[in-house]
Amino acid sequence: MSYVIFGRAIKTEYLSVGTLVATGLLTYCSLGGKKDASAAGKTISQRVNEAAPIKAASKEEEELFDSIKHFISEAEKDGGGSSHH
Incomplete structure (x- = not known):
């Protein structure tokens, strides 16, 4: 099965993989960054x-x-x- 997005047929498999990759990327980005050393203990x-x-x-x-x-x-x-x- 496929969906038509912006005039192109996109398979559901690609939409699923794209959703998983985007979720993983957002999770990775939200966990990154400089940690506050004063709040550690x-x-x-x-x-x-x-x-x-x-x-x-x-x-x-x-x-x-x-x-x-x-x-x-x-x-x-x-x-x-x-x-x-």
């Missing part, structure tokens, strides 16, 4: 705290932030630091 919570520090406006907010930070640190300990299960 830091946990997710440390990187988030540095990127977006949160200032509590009241004692209740501070307690809430502390409990969230505690929850995240416990989840990192239990899950080995990864967010995928």
